[in-house]
Amino acid sequence: MSNLDFDPGEVSLRDIVTIFFRRLTGMTIIFTITMIVALIWIFAIRVDIYEATAKILVRIGHEQTRSVTVLDQQTPVIGYRHQDVATEVHILASTDTLERVVDQMNLDELAPSERPAGFVAGLLFDLRQTISSVREWINEVMIKAGLRQRLSKRQYTINQLGKSLQVGSSQEANIVVAKLRLPYREGTAAVLNSILDTYLQSRMSYFQEEDAVNLFRKKMDDSLRELGKIEAQLKDLETRSNIINLEVQEKLLLEQEKQLASQVKAVQLESDIMKSKLERLEDVRRSGGKNFGQLGAFPNQSFANDLMTQLSGIINERIQAESSNSANQRTIDEINQRFEATLELLATNIESMYAEHSKVLAGREQALEDARLELARLHRQENTWRVLQRRADLLETDYKFYRHEVEKASVTSSMQTNRISTVKVI
Incomplete structure (x- = not known):
């Protein structure tokens, strides 16, 4: 029978057993090697x-989900x-x-x-x-x-x-x-x-959206820190400049300046009068005392007024002596000497009063200048104080604004976190 005529249905069980026993050694070796490799892999390599x-x-x-701000009772689908x-x-x-x-x-x-x-x-x-x-x-x-x-x-x-x-x-x-x-x-x-x-x-x-809480909290902390610095500068300025009540202090300085200016004006007028009397006194000396009346009046019960009275008496006495036939030249010379001595006393007194008025005037002018400098310094300090105060007000407004925003952002972030937390490890 040729191979082309082979029919698989004609193979018997005996043929299969014969083939198995003929290949038993090779199959046993393959099975054994496979089991050994598997055991090595399982217990040694793996x-x-x-x-x-x-x-x-x-x-x-x-x-x-329904928003937490919705108050209706509708159940979401x-x-x-x-x-x-x-x-x-x-x-x-x-x-x-x-x-x-x-x-x-x-x-x-x-x-x-x-x-x-x-x-x-x-x-x-x-x-x-x-x-x-x-x-x-x-x-x-x-x-x-x-x-x-x-x-x-x-x-x-x-x-x-x-x-x-x-x-x-x-x-x-x-x-x-x-x-x-x-x-x-x-x-x-x-x-x-x-x-x-x-x-x-x-x-x-x-x-989650960008965390606004940290941003607003940082802004709030920055505003609070800057506000503390400005308040410290204000306190230091008030301490150094002795600022208690700017309006009252400014009002007192203005009144003091006004009074000092009035006093300077009065003393200046008296000093000018004394200076004018000194200039006219030279004319009186050159005229021999004939026109001493141009010196003008002096305050009552003053030393200069008494000297003017004495000069007037000496002038009258000289006129009487010159008109009297019995008076000699010696008597007239004595009267003139007395007049010159009294006039010299008056000149000395006027010069002394002029020096005193000049000294008082210099003191009042210095006091007026000091008052004006103090007023100018107070104005500068006031401007600085007002600038710092405005800065402090702005920073306080910013601080309150950011604190309010932090509170709102904290609530919003908490609500948002609760709504985003949709997973749970079980």
């Missing part, structure tokens, strides 16, 4: 993987939204979340495992290390060949962590399941918890 699982409940989205769950899945498994976890826990800087003390355990450890070295050598060859891109230790850790993390959800459920498989008995759960914490913080920053 690293134990530990799994940690967490579930996240995605509650109703804040955009579906809530529908299942798969895209909300998918969004949470992508955020949880995002590279940004994994990068933060690696940086926070320093997963790229883990210390190498120590060699166990036992012989068998140490032998298995050395075998695994050898296989790991071979893998690294193969990876290096592929990198040099241009088949792979070289990664830093941090990038490699992030990549491996992303492969170890499995995040998913069923089609009809709003629960996200996160599974993390790592070769660490105790560290796997800690890494998964860190991923969940980072995820919760990240999603808040994604959904």
Whole structure:
């Protein structure tokens, strides 16, 4: 019978048994080698993987809920939204979340495992290390060949962590399941918890608007700090300048200036009168005392007034002596000497009064100048004080405004946080 006429249905059980026993040795060797390799892989090469699982409940989205400011009793209609769950899945498994976890826990800087003390355990450890070295050598060859891109230790850790993390959800459920498989008995759960914490913080920053509380609080603190500086400057200015009540102090200085100006004017007038009398006294001396009356009047009961009275008496006495036939020249000369002596006393007295008036005038003028300088200084200090006061008022207004905004922003941020917190780890 030719091969073309072969019919598979004609093969008997005896033929099959015969073939099996003929190939028994080869099949036994293949089976034995397979079992040995499998046992070596399971107990020697394969690293134990530990799994940690967490579930996240995605509650109703804040955009579906009724606003807290709405007071009506209408019940909102809530529908299942798969895209909300998918969004949470992508955020949880995002590279940004994994990068933060690696940086926070320093997963790229883990210390190498120590060699166990036992012989068998140490032998298995050395075998695994050898296989790991071979893998690294193969990876290096592929990198040099241009088949792979070289990664830093941090990038490699992030990549491996992303492969170890499995995040998913069923089609009809709003629960996200996160599974993390790592070769660490105790560290796997800690890494998964860190991923969940980072995820919760990240999603808040994604959904929440810019935090205005810190901005307004910074502005409020700056205004309060500047207000404290301005108030300290105001207090220092009031202490140095002896400012108690600007309006009253200014009014007193103006009255003092007015009085001093009036006194200066009066003393100046008296001084001018004394100066004029001195000038006319020279004319009286040149005329021999004939026109001493042009000296004018002096205050009653004053020494100059008494001298004027004496001069008047001496003049009358000289006139009588000159008109009398019995008077001789000696008598007239004595009268003239008395007149000259009295006139000299009057001149000395007038000069003394002029000097006194000049001294008083200089003192009053200096006092007036001091009062004007003090008034000008007070005006300058008042301007500075008013500028600082206006600045303080503006800063106080800013501080009250920002404090009010901080209170509003705090309430708004709290409400917004409560409405954004739509997930819960279960």
